[in-house]
Amino acid sequence: MSNVLFQKIPSVTFEAFAVGVIVGLVMLLFFRPKKRRTFFWLLLPSVLFMIAWRIICHEVLISARYASILIYPAVLFTVWASFKMEPLARWILRKTHTPLNRRWRFFCKFIPYFFVIGIGIACFCKSLRFNPYWRAIPEICQTFKQIREPDACVITNFRERLIAYYGDYDFSRIQKVYRSKEISAKEQLSQQLVLKKNHLSTCYFFWEVRRKTPFPTVENLKLPPDTGTLELVERRFIRRQKKEELALFRFTPARPDIEEWKQPVPPLPRENIYKNGGFEAAKKDKELENWIKHLQKSKLDVYLKSNWLYPSAWWLDVGWWNNVNPAHMYLSAQNPIAGKYSLRMDGRPPKKNAVSVSPYFPKGDYSYSFFIRGEGEKNSRFVLYFRGWLPTKKKHHVFRTLTVDIPPGKLCKIHGKITADMLPEEMRSFIFLPVVSGDVTIDQMQIIPEKQK
Numbered sequence: 271m272s273n274v275l276f277q278k279i280p281s282v283t284f285e286a287f288a289v290g291v292i293v294g295l296v297m298l299l300f301f302r303p304k305k306r307r308t309f310f311w312l313l314l315p316s317v318l319f320m321i322a323w324r325i326i327c328h329e330v331l332i333s334a335r336y337a338s339i340l341i342y343p344a345v346l347f348t349v350w351a352s353f354k355m356e357p358l359a360r361w362i363l364r365k366t367h368t369p370l371n372r373r374w375r376f377f378c379k380f381i382p383y384f385f386v387i388g389i390g391i392a393c394f395c396k397s398l399r400f401n402p403y404w405r406a407i408p409e410i411c412q413t414f415k416q417i418r419e420p421d422a423c424v425i426t427n428f429r430e431r432l433i434a435y436y437g438d439y440d441f442s443r444i445q446k447v448y449r450s451k452e453i454s455a456k457e458q459l460s461q462q463l464v465l466k467k468n469h470l471s472t473c474y475f476f477w478e479v480r481r482k483t484p485f486p487t488v489e490n491l492k493l494p495p496d497t498g499t500l501e502l503v504e505r506r507f508i509r510r511q512k513k514e515e516l517a518l519f520r521f522t523p524a525r526p527d528i529e530e531w532k533q534p535v536p537p538l539p540r541e542n543i544y545k546n547g548g549f550e551a552a553k554k555d556k557e558l559e560n561w562i563k564h565l566q567k568s569k570l571d572v573y574l575k576s577n578w579l580y581p582s583a584w585w586l587d588v589g590w591w592n593n594v595n596p597a598h599m600y601l602s603a604q605n606p607i608a609g610k611y612s613l614r615m616d617g618r619p620p621k622k623n624a625v626s627v628s629p630y631f632p633k634g635d636y637s638y639s640f641f642i643r644g645e646g647e648k649n650s651r652f653v654l655y656f657r658g659w660l661p662t663k664k665k666h667h668v669f670r671t672l673t674v675d676i677p678p679g680k681l682c683k684i685h686g687k688i689t690a691d692m693l694p695e696e697m698r699s700f701i702f703l704p705v706v707s708g709d710v711t712i713d714q715m716q717i718i719p720e721k722q723k
Contacts, residue, residue, distance in 0.1 A: 294347030297354055348389060352382040399510065406506035410518050411436035413504050414474060417520075421649065421677055425462055425475035427455045428516060433476055460491040463521055467497045468528045468674040470682065473521040474503075481513045498523040528674055531683045535608040535641055538716050545583040545629050547640075547715035549613045552579040552601055568593050576600070581613055587625035597624035597706075607641050607681065607713035615706040618646060628702035628715070633658075633693055635720040638702075639685035643711045644676035650708020652676055656688060658697035667694055668703070676710055687720075 359378040363370055370378075414437045425445045426433055434441035447458040459475065466473050477486060484490055488500055498521055505517040538548050553561050561580060565573045568590040578600035580586065586599045598621065602614035617624030644650050654672040659665075669692075676682060693700060704712065 294351035297351055297358060352385050355382045355385055401510045403507045403509065406508045406516060407432060408436045410476070410504055410506055410516055414439075414476075414518055417503070418474060419472055421471040423466065423469065423471060423473045423675075425459060425473065426477070427459070428476045428478045456486060456491065459486060460493060463491065463493060464497055465673045466521070467494075467523050468525050468672060468684075469523045470525070470528065470530060470675070470677060470680065473523065475519050475521065477517050477519060478508075479505075479515045479517055485517060486519065496524050496526045498525075527672055527686045528682050528684050531641060531681045535681075535714060537608070538714055539718065541718045542716040543631070543719065544638075544715045544717045546581055547717075548609050549581045549584075549601055549611050549713060549715075550609050551582040552611070553582050557582060564589065570596060572596060572598065579611070581611075583629055584613075585627040587627055592622045595621045597621050599624050599626060602711065605711075607643060607711060609713070612711045612713040614645075614709075614711050615704070616645070616709045617706045618648075618650075618709050619707075624706040626704055630699045630701050631717060632699050633690050633697060635687070635689045636717050637685070637687050637720060638715075638717040639683060640715040641681060641683055641713050642676055643681045644678040644708070645711060646678055646709040648708065649675040649677055650706060650710045652684075652708075652710060653705045654684070655703035655705060656693075656700050657703050658693060658700040660694060660696055661698075662696055667697060676708070 356378050359381055360370070363374060363378070368374065411433060414433075418439075423445070424433065424437075424439060424443065425447060427447050427449075430444045430446050431441060433439065434444060445462060447455045447462065449455040459477075463473070475486075479485055485502065485505075486500065488497075491500075501520045501522070503518040503520050505515050508514050508516045538544075552558075558580070562574075565588075568588070570588055570593050573588070573596075580599075581601055588596045588599070598614070598616040600614055601611040603611055606612040613626065615624035615626065642652060652672075652674050653670060655668050655670050657666050657668045660667050671686065671688070672684065674682075674684070688700075702715075702717075
């Protein structure tokens with residue numbers, strides 16, 4: 271907000287006119303208040319409103335054009351101030367009991383001219399400070415438009431609304447990294463790229479680099495070897511002093527734990543110990559009766575009024591703690607990935623995230639895999655956690671192993687390993703904890719002990 275009030279608006283109206291506006295407003299408020307007419311009370315609030323909404327809505331000021339209309343009232347206030355400077359100077363001399371001799375009469379007569387000439391010189395000097403690199407940002411964004419894929423993601427430490435405007439990109443999808451006392455922007459970028467190592471789409475980031483600051487590379491970002499590759503696409507100066515550059519990078523994820531699947535889905539192997547990993551068995555008898563009681567106790571009307579089937583041996587994380595707009599999780603026979611049923615997890619906003627809990631597995635070395643397909647019209651965020659109980663600390667230990675965005679309509683195979691040394695020493699068993707923000711279908715969950723492979 272202060273950036274808009276003290277930097278952006280003054281720079282658009284020219285700083286000299288900004289000074290004239292301040293002088294004019296002060297004179298309006300304190301000079302001859304009894305002679306104000308109706309026009310004054312219509313003009314002043316309208317101008318203050320024009321300034322106020324640009325300060326309050328400062329995030330939408332992606333370009334100087336949005337503040338350029340303020341040039342007109344700036345000129346009017348400055349001209350008005352110059353006309354009123356002579357009577358104001360005479361009034362001040364009377365109040366201070368200063369004799370109006372020849373020298374002071376000369377000063378009062380010519381002070382408006384000095385004021386106008388000063389503003390003219392200042393504006394002329396400002397116009398000579400032309401930025402020869404003013405086209406750099408639109409041209410880099412044009413390059414981005416030409417090379418990007420439709421589902422590419424964007425990260426930046428620059429002005430994200432400007433990138434969205436010139437790059438013709440959805441502003442809500444841009445991830446902004448900020449420098450703070452706790453963590454630098456480069457460290458945040460490193461964390462974001464590690465999280466995106468399994469993304470199916472390429473990621474681009476616009477990075478503002480100041481003089482003597484090294485450009486981001488795999489080495490100085492300290493990225494693990496399996497994260498991906500960085501490529502500098504374009505770099506340009508954006509300031510006259512050549513102190514700042516804007517660079518466009520392309521990040522290609524390594525995707526060590528995910529692959530797009532276009533073949534027939536294979537059946538579950540015999541070695542699989544994942545109970546009901548194919549989701550072909552639904553809750554029934556005593557298990558279904560206990561589940562219905564839980565739904566009634568939690569007042570989950572959406573589930574009680576439906577005819578959904580629920581996977582046996584799985585716990586769907588819905589209850590009284592999230593019974594307002596709960597996620598929808600059930601066995602779906604509509605276009606299953608394999609077999610007759612697949613698990614549908616719909617956690618699209620405003621619904622809560624969809625969370626399902628697997629059976630417990632004893633601590634050990636395992637390889638796991640499953641198939642997932644994006645549904646709906648937007649990307650779905652899928653996060654895989656492992657959770658286990660720590661007896662001495664009397665709490666659960668949770669750690670994240672995978673974060674990926676699944677595009678709608680794409681079938682992917684997710685695979686990986688979990689070893690005993692990844693888990694705390696006192697943890698005796700663990701569970702899979704898939705969390706979905708979006709809408710996906712999951713099937714063919716398998717976990718195989720390494721010794722049986």
